[in-house]
Amino acid sequence: MDVREQLNILGRMGENPSFAGKIREINRFPLMARGIDILQINLGRRCNLSCRHCHVNAGPDRTEIMERPILEKCLQVLETFPIATIDITGGSPEMNPHLEWFITEAARLNRRLIVRSNLTLLCEESYRYFMNVFVQNKVEIVTSLPDYLASKSDRQRGQGSFGKVIAALRELNTRGYGRKDSGLVINIVHNPVGAYLPGSQAALEHEYRERLRTEHGLSFSHLFCITNLPVGRYLDYLMESGNYEDYLRTLWHSFNPDAVDHVMCRTTLSVGWDGSLYDCDFNQMLGLTVNHGAPDNIMNFDMNRLKHREIVINNHCYGCVAGSGSSCQGATTGA
Ligand code: SF4
Ligand code: SF4
Numbered sequence: 577m578d579v580r581e582q583l584n585i586l587g588r589m590g591e592n593p594s595f596a597g598k599i600r601e602i603n604r605f606p607l608m609a610r611g612i613d614i615l616q617i618n619l620g621r622r623c624n625l626s627c628r629h630c631h632v633n634a635g636p637d638r639t640e641i642m643e644r645p646i647l648e649k650c651l652q653v654l655e656t657f658p659i660a661t662i663d664i665t666g667g668s669p670e671m672n673p674h675l676e677w678f679i680t681e682a683a684r685l686n687r688r689l690i691v692r693s694n695l696t697l698l699c700e701e702s703y704r705y706f707m708n709v710f711v712q713n714k715v716e717i718v719t720s721l722p723d724y725l726a727s728k729s730d731r732q733r734g735q736g737s738f739g740k741v742i743a744a745l746r747e748l749n750t751r752g753y754g755r756k757d758s759g760l761v762i763n764i765v766h767n768p769v770g771a772y773l774p775g776s777q778a779a780l781e782h783e784y785r786e787r788l789r790t791e792h793g794l795s796f797s798h799l800f801c802i803t804n805l806p807v808g809r810y811l812d813y814l815m816e817s818g819n820y821e822d823y824l825r826t827l828w829h830s831f832n833p834d835a836v837d838h839v840m841c842r843t844t845l846s847v848g849w850d851g852s853l854y855d856c857d858f859n860q861m862l863g864l865t866v867n868h869g870a871p872d873n874i875m876n877f878d879m880n881r882l883k884h885r886e887i888v889i890n891n892h893c894y895g896c897v898a899g900s901g902s903s904c905q906g907a908t909t910g911a
Contacts, residue, residue, distance in 0.1 A: 577812055579863040585820070586806065586862075586891045592828045595893045604836045607887040609855075612879070613843040616663040616857060616904070617650055618642070619672040620849045624697050627733045629722070629767055631808035631861050634667040641671075642849040646874060647678050650847060653877050654685055663844075663904065665692040665857065670703050683713035690716045692904075695744035696737050707744075711751050716761040718800070718904075719745075724787040728769050745794050754795040761797045765906075767804050771819035773830060773899045774801035777907040800906030803827075805895035808861050827894035835901030838908035841887045847874050855887045857904070858895075864888045 577585075587594075599605045620641035623634035654662060662682050669675050669691055682689055691710065695717075697703045710717060719741065723729045726738040745754075745762070752758035764784060768774050781799035788794040804810045806823060814820040841855040845866075851874045854860040865872040870885040901908030 577815070579861075582807065582811055582862060583890065585811065585815070589824070589828075589891055590821070592825070595889050595891050598828075598831060598894075599836055599889075602833045602836065604833075607836070607839070607842070607889055609883060609885050609887060610842050611883050612657070612659055612845045614661040614663050614840070614845070614904075615650065615654060615659050616665060616844055616846045617647075618846065618848055618857065618860060619664060619666050619669045619675065619678075621667045622671040623667040623694070624671070624700075625668075625694055625734055625737060627720075627809070628813055629732055629769075629804050629810045631805055631810055631858055632667060633808045633861065638667065640667075640849045642674070642847075642851075644674050646847075646849075646851040647674055649851065649874050649877070651678075651681055651685075653874065654682065654687070657879055659687065661688040661690065663690045663692070665904075668694060668697050670697050670706050676706070676709050679709055679713050679715060683715075688716060689713065690718055692718045692720075694733075694737075694741070695719045695748075696740040698744045698747075699740045707747060707751060710748075711753075711760065714759060716763070717748070717753065718763045718765060720765040720767065721784075722767050722769050724784050724791075732769050742792050742794065745788075745796070746792070749794055754797050763798045763800055764796050765800045765802050767802045771804075771814060771817070771823045771826075773803055773826065774902075774907075777801040777900065798906075800904075801900070801902070802904070802906065803895045803898055803902035805858050805892045805902075807858050807892050824891070824894065827898045830898035831894065832897055832899060832901060832909060835897040835909050838901055838903070839887075839893070839896045840903035840905070840908075841896075844904075845882060851875055853882070855885075858892055859888055859890075862890065862892070864890065 621638035626635040722732045729738040753760040753762040846854040868886040
């Protein structure tokens, strides 16, 4: 489904108010950024997997890759402004040939440095060296494991993917990742395998910790629960399975006004593979660049105009404020 079709579908809300209407009701419209604490850089849409919940529509056939001049500009922005967190994502960031160089340069800036890796690629001989790169540069790893049961996880991410994540986690554990006092952090992302909201993050973290410890002898730092937003391949899945209306209704009924103040776009700026700027990775996949007069490409970066920009919203935003709230760092309201 192309981006225009996705936006048409998202625009249909039946008798429910649009997201803009809903936040107007609670006096939060327009939604404004309050700074840039996280620069999230999407290195491209190539990936060795094709997960069913992927909002990026990433996969082995995608060709979009961030080129070096754009990465250099990202570094220049980071050197100039005290942005606390550098969050590298994809696709599989490891499939971008500039990743090692970029990590080494970014690590010199002494910020929190995150790489979102699906880990399965690290089991391949030609990518194993990234384990060393991550350790040497104290990269914080965020990895997706939709469920601690192999059958459920594989249903979402492809046959055999669970076993590879477990194998990579084991090796990363032996290098110190997820071990107390090592300074090496690995966080796991849980997202529902079907058309429903994640459960309590604290309870699921406890459950994952116990299951991974007792069944595989593994440890990790924290668990993030992320709600699937109706974008990309997940929207295709909702449409094909006839679950779209019900899922949007669930999001709408679970609207949590407290979560509106904590949506990640208020403190994040997302950079696309071609340098385009977005309020978040979801808007990136919907082609909704930053708007309302802020420069929309990193080559024209202007901190003053971007840090107080009005955020571009649509009905997919209900996913960030449903239940306990959801962001790339997990639940936002502590439930
Ligand atoms: S969810 Fe992550 S690992 Fe899966 S296809 Fe998308 S980018 Fe790749
Ligand atoms: S989808 Fe993006 S723009 Fe919408 S609330 Fe979530 S983070 Fe903000």
